[in-house]
Amino acid sequence: MSRWRYVLDRRIAAHHWELSGIDFDNQWLQIRGGMIRIHQGYAWDGCSPALPVPGTRLWLGIPDGPTMENGRPAAWRASLLHDALCQFRHDISGLTQAAATAVLASELRDALAPAWMLCLYPAAVRLLGPQDFPGDGPRLA
Template identity: 75%
Template sequence: MTSWRYVLHHRVAAHHRALSGISFDGEWLQIHCGMIRVQVGYAWDGCSPALRVPGTRIWLGVPDGPVMDDGRPAAWRASLLHDALCQFRRDIPGLTRDAATAVLAAELHDAQAPLWMQRLYPAGVRLLGPQDFPGDGPRLA
């Protein structure tokens, strides 16, 4: 049994103004002119933190939200794009924490996630998510 909750079976692409001016070509992720693409085979654990109970299909942690009309949890796509941005953040010139968070927030809104998720999840990643994005520059003490 895999340790990942999700694996992409089709490439996912989206346009986000927050990514305008960023250019990146990686094996799993590409960004050009505001367009982000995540390739088939990319795997992630959904909203974090989340852990699979060993030997089961049960996951404990931050919920991915209610199942929507497409059969996927509300935060499925938002967690995918945010996870990919965070995973490769050190390799993506100009990527800021605010841009990655804006992508998450926009995707939650577009998915019509419950309002509590649209408010809580971006605030949570701002506070508890990765803080070291190259576009943010050095932090002053």
């Protein structure tokens, strides 16, 4: 059983103005001119935290939302982009928590996610997600 819920079968690209001015490239992720690309083979666990139930295809934790017309959960793409941004946040100069959260929120809206997800998920990642983004600078105690 894989520890990953999803693996990209093809490259995904999206434009987000919140990422304008960021220039980054590694094996899995490229950001240029507001365009973010995540390469084929990238794996992630969907909405976190979530853990696989041994011997099944079930995961316990934060739901990825209802299955949409495209056959994928509502948060599939939003969790992909947000997870990649968070995973490489220490290497992405200028990335802020607000920008990563805005990408998640925008992708949820574009996916026509239910209203409860549109309110709850961005607030949850803002409060409970990573707090140490390089673009936010040092935090005062």
